[in-house]
Amino acid sequence: MPRVSLFRSSGFRLSVAFTALFLLAAAIAGATAYSIINEELHKRHERALAEQMDFFEAAYKEGGISDLAGTVEAYVRVVRDKDSIFLLEAADGARLAGNIDQAPMLQAGRQAEALTLGIDDESVYFIQQRRIGPYRLTVGASAEDLSELDEIVLEGALWAALILLAIAVAGGVALSRRMNDRIALAQTALERVAEGHFEARIPRSGNGDDIDTLTGMMNAAVARLGASVESIRQISNDISHDLKTPLNRLRISLEEALEKQTAGIPVIDELNEASSEASRIIGTFDALLRIAQIESGARKARFETVDLSAVASDVVEFYRAAIEDAGMRLTVRLGKPAMIVGDRELLTQLWANLIENVLHHCEPGTSISFSVEKRANRFEVVLADDGPGIPADEREKVLRRLYRLDASRQTPGSGLGLSTVKAIADLHEATLDLEDNGPGLRVRLRFAAAA
């Protein structure tokens, strides 16, 4: 399986996409801030110039042209370089005072290129002009600070972008490395699963994030798949091992019949034996297929609300006579209706199998108790006997198909009763526990109550 390259990994792509988005957002925010600051600076310059102009006008009103010219000259002396510019012109355009030589007539413009003012520079000025008496006064301030602002903003934005980009790339690489590592773990595990190792699991980070959750689900799916494959493998094994013996017995009976027939001896016994052996084989086969069908889950489509107590009561009544005839005692404790969602027919079979199990494996004198009780949201069904029981280390195994305890090899039964019970319990998502009844066996089933 090819590994995903760094730049094609979803982690990297995601972080790049996020960086682009973040940069766009930052650019919009920066531009907005810039235009607000720019506007504010403009207004400030305008106000400062207007105040200066008012001051000059006041000087003219107080002391005439000589005071005005004097004031302008005084300002010019104070000003360094050309931060501020002044020009006082007579009505005919003659220069009376100031630190520049010319000023174009400005209509509505608020800014002027330095060159138009006769300054050998590339800077820009805010300009205000006013007529004071017959004179024209031009006052200006360098817009140097504005271009400085431009520079600062641009430079800042550039650096911010660079830093963001660097962090994003580094973060993306780190993130995608981490993701790639986790994906690689999943790939390794899934490759093993593809090779048939259904015990392989994807290691979980345990942090509960989406990938961790997905990993958990994949593991569960693999586990289920493994169980299905195992069940199929098991059933093929069961059939090949456990049906071979009776098939062989069948063949022996038939061969004996053939031999006797050639010798002219009646063969009715052998044929009867063969016939009942064939019935047993069919019975086993039928039960195996039934279990497989139950396990497939298709039956769930027919689930409906069923009263566990009623089903149990029907089955118990059906077997009561047989139990009494077998010299056993039966105590039944059924509570109120116990509604669950399930399959009546299969549940009937479940109780029947459990009771038959007792009938097959217990001696006369055995006490059997059967009860259905509600505990919290669950219905607990218990069938207990004081018979021989099942050794602790065998309790798991008896649920397997065709597994039989050595002690019960000689009693009738296919070895499929309890595995059918297990399959039906699983289909109903009920828990099935085989416990020690000290002495005897206690089978405990817990069903979820219907909503």
Add this chain to the structure above:
Amino acid sequence: MRILLVEDDAKTADYVTRGFREGGHVCDVFSNGQDGLFQATRETYDVMIVDRMLPGLDGLSMAKALRAAGTRTPLIFLTSIGGVDDRVEGLEAGGDDYLTKPFAFAELAARVGALARRPAMQQEVTVLKVHDLQMDLIRRRVTRNGQEVDLQPKEFMLLETLMRNEGRVLTRTMLLERVWDFHFDPQTSVVETHISRLRAKVDKPFETALIHTTRSSGYSIHAPR
């Protein structure tokens, strides 16, 4: 009885027809669904026996087509083993009974016999009588030779089922289905136990036995012959 058998397995078909013909019945065989459907609409039969898996047209579709065409002839499905849902599907498609392969001929014969009698059974009956045994279905009372016989509800139902099929053999499986609504084979001989309890009440105290065990594990009720 005229029986239509639609079955593609030659061996099974031969086994079944031989059985019915020996019993004095007419049995026509067709090996595919289309021919079977055609024949079923052309002639009148008492019972149809249809395999689920057929070439041409499968048994379910054949049954649906027949029912859609208004044919009410009782139909029994033959299904392969292990099909847990086969019974329900078969009944939904218009079948009246089903039998799992492989089967004993006696089982099929008993079911066919019971099916063929069905229309007569649907008449309103309030009292069932076999020899000196009488069952009042309304009062839920059973008397034999005028003597009251006290029965448990399931015993009553078991006896009723037998009496409604007087003279016919009902197999263990048929009784399980009809009396207890159980659709699987218990490993133990519980039906025998119930029958023997019923006998203890219905037959034992009296001179003649009415409930009879027939070979291949079936039961019937009839007057002494």
